[in-house]
Amino acid sequence: MSEQKPASRNELMVVAAARALEGKRVCFVGVGLPNIAVNLAKRTVAPQMELVYEAGVFGANPARLPLSIGDPTIVTGSTATVSMHDLFGLYLQGGRIDVGFLGGAQIDKYGNLNTTVIGDYAAPKTRLPGSGGACEIAINAKEIMVIMRQSTRSFVSTLDFRTSPGHLGGAAASATLRREQGWGGSGPSVVVTDLAVYGFNSDGEMELRSIHPGATLDEVKSTIGWEIRTPANVPETPSPTAEELRLIREELDPTGAYV
Amino acid sequence: MSEQKPASRNELMVVAAARALEGKRVCFVGVGLPNIAVNLAKRTVAPQMELVYEAGVFGANPARLPLSIGDPTIVTGSTATVSMHDLFGLYLQGGRIDVGFLGGAQIDKYGNLNTTVIGDYAAPKTRLPGSGGACEIAINAKEIMVIMRQSTRSFVSTLDFRTSPGHLGGAAASATLRREQGWGGSGPSVVVTDLAVYGFNSDGEMELRSIHPGATLDEVKSTIGWEIRTPANVPETPSPTAEELRLIREELDPTGAYV
Amino acid sequence: MRDAIAAHVHDGDTVAIEGFTHCISFAAGHEIIRQKRRDLTLARMTPDLVYDQMVAAGCAKKLIFSWLGNPGVGSLHAIRRRTEPAALAAGETLLEMEEYSHHGMVGRYVAGAHRLPFYPLRSYSESDLPKVNPLIRQVESPYGDGKIWAVPPLNPDVAIIHAQRADEEGNVQMWGLLGCQKEAAFAAKRVIAVVEEIVPTSVIRADPNRTIVPGLIVNAVVHEPFGAHPSYVQGDYDRDNAFYREWDTISRDPAATEAWLKEWVYDLPDRAAYVAKFGASYFKGLTPPSAPSGVVDYGDYR
């Protein structure tokens, strides 16, 4: 193999997200970056993982990176292709999904997500795609992972719109509500960005777990709209392997359209 | 063709029931006698009729008389074979069934039916099959036809159990209730027995329409547990044709197990 | 089958051996009888011969159902003897009965499978069924258009389904009458899939729209050819109608029923012995000529 270019920040993000899926069994794949991260995980740390696409596919085995979550390559060779009624009712709400992988335009410190509008709902500054399946994935998947680029516009103290609930106003209240209302899931566990990896502490608040190679703590803090909880010593996110980078560059996204 | 035996009372019943289906489009086929009558109609007066079996078959084209409503011959060559959830939800409750064809152990003068128990529910004298799909067919099919042998045990003034609603306590109240509660159907229109054919008058009460060849008005009246409404002149049910009898005897029920 | 039943069906469980006339796992029912399970609640839209046999063998304390009969033939006499006080044998108790309509039973499985607190439907108005089953209730529409009926979720401890084929991971494909096998399986805590044929995963993946139950929710896959006899498997064998009629005679007589259970269940170790006792030529007589589906193309997208 010839000398590899060093990993870009997007590549660092995708690799860290893929690694977070190690050992997971059933993953619900969202549109965009989650799609790439999950397909990388399937080729590396989680070959046994079943990919579930909200389009109606269980056990997808895509021969190419799906261009969208409705790409025909997710159907051919899959274990089961079903109606969206079955997918959302039997698989997701029925409690069969271990990890829901979501993106978003805005996230707050409790992992609540906005994919609906920037600005006022009735007269938005920017109209975003909306929930799609995100709202119900956030409620029903056993665990939620988030992948998104971080900036003061996206990591905000107050969402313009709460599309998908995370830990609401804190873990204790969230856990009570989730139990009492029969939600299937326990909420977000991991957030991966182009700069760092975050978890959630026992209060349900986001907490820095590791910083990607090349990023600094100052940079991380200055791109978050609230004071992020930070342990005394922040480890560095392990670097991508040559094979991970090769898979992204040669197999999953050869045109560089997504990463 | 050799000399035919004259029609039996069961054959008269099946032929009269089949003829009542002339011009009907979508018929929901119940277990037992309705199954034979409907299959005869499909071969005679209603070749365009779509047979719907509650087992999950639309547009059945059975190559033999189905032994039960779940016979594999109703699947092979059918237009659509679907789950029972779809059959009862999309086809029946969704309002796509023109005629529901039911049998029963007891019927009253308003066409209410009992297929559940004879005697007390908790400690029955005879335990019958129960509703199956009958209760929802009675509520959701646009029109109901009934086929059953008549006797003072089956044509009763008071049902031991009302499994499937007919015209309840009379047409006016029934129509109001059906409309207000959003029932799909307008209730029973025809009852065919081994002795006669009945309709329902504007009060929703059963009324004699014709007497089969060989049966008498006295016999009809003495086998009904209430005073049946009878027009001044009761016509005779037209006799079966040689072809109708041949179909029953040679194709539909060659062993005579059902008719 | 022996291991699957031993591991997944326990005394007191709610068991659903589903299949609407088609693909009824008699093999599983017989193994449950052999392993002498007791106090089972047997759920099924149409308790037919297999539940009549299980009731006769003393496995059941309760039925949850919507139609009780020998389809196309008549009554289930063993069950009737446990239902009609006049017919009850000394020392026997009445079966508990929880009764719905077909749509109601389907709805119970759907609610269980979708993790819903209830399933709404337009049945039961002016029927006496809600009077004798307090679990059939009304729910108020939040859109101001009145009340509709509801049934509660049913989540069996174990669902047992029979189908034409599965791979070793338990991805099940089925054609012909689908009944409520999918809904019952997704509603259940544990699933046993019994199939005529184990096929390579590539066969399953070549036609993913045919999959009704994924291996994800299947706890045991059992290869059991002719495991649905005397019911049928679309394309594989026909219903053994002679036996359905014969059972009508046998089951009217408790002694004959006991003798039949001894000969065909207790005295045989497993389904293979049952099939061998009939002999291969017997099943040839039940095999239909071929009626192929044709092929569709999914396209190879790389």
Next chain:
Amino acid sequence: MRDAIAAHVHDGDTVAIEGFTHCISFAAGHEIIRQKRRDLTLARMTPDLVYDQMVAAGCAKKLIFSWLGNPGVGSLHAIRRRTEPAALAAGETLLEMEEYSHHGMVGRYVAGAHRLPFYPLRSYSESDLPKVNPLIRQVESPYGDGKIWAVPPLNPDVAIIHAQRADEEGNVQMWGLLGCQKEAAFAAKRVIAVVEEIVPTSVIRADPNRTIVPGLIVNAVVHEPFGAHPSYVQGDYDRDNAFYREWDTISRDPAATEAWLKEWVYDLPDRAAYVAKFGASYFKGLTPPSAPSGVVDYGDYR
């Protein structure tokens, strides 16, 4: 197609051209644009390019949806211009928006198709969606276990679905992603089925489990090869991803959008002319190699 749209799509109608990424009837959308329908309410889980084009052409007054975007590419710019006040052109009005989640939209069609007053689901808790859509409400479980969310039925005036094949009676078979085509069709007052291929009824009847919509509910069957381009049809052709990206550029500019509509919709008489304008070799480039399903046997039971 001309006759089907003229007969079944009227000004002011609620129209659902469904298909989740797969089998989107662009041919029908373009014919609606050509016939200058106005004031339509466009319902669809994922309004994509075809609705962006219809909005750009002035057909729509309202959207009912759950995800608004160009899948895998980005935004729908014509719709955004009718949604964001700052981008609104002089004389234009904001589109009315009625917004759900995917499960909510599916549930609306299911309730419509099953003739239910509402569909219950476990979405929306602690989301802001119910605050901006008063049709998302709560319903009390009759089993004492609290409230759950509900959406109302959606019964479009017309549903338009695309599929691989149908017979002349309109019995439709489809494979690959099934989306909510079946539910939308059963919910609708009228149905237009558009297919790649008209096949003899015997082909349909050879594989009845593959039928998703029966001719019974279909008002018009339209034979329209490549009628879903630039979306795809499983096994027949791939998504024309280059066009999805191109539309991102075109649709950012109102003038370019208008020019595209003129060249590819208004100035062409029908879909055949659209296909001819690309040329046959263009579509060959989108055709995948074969991936056959295999055959199953239904058995010939006489």
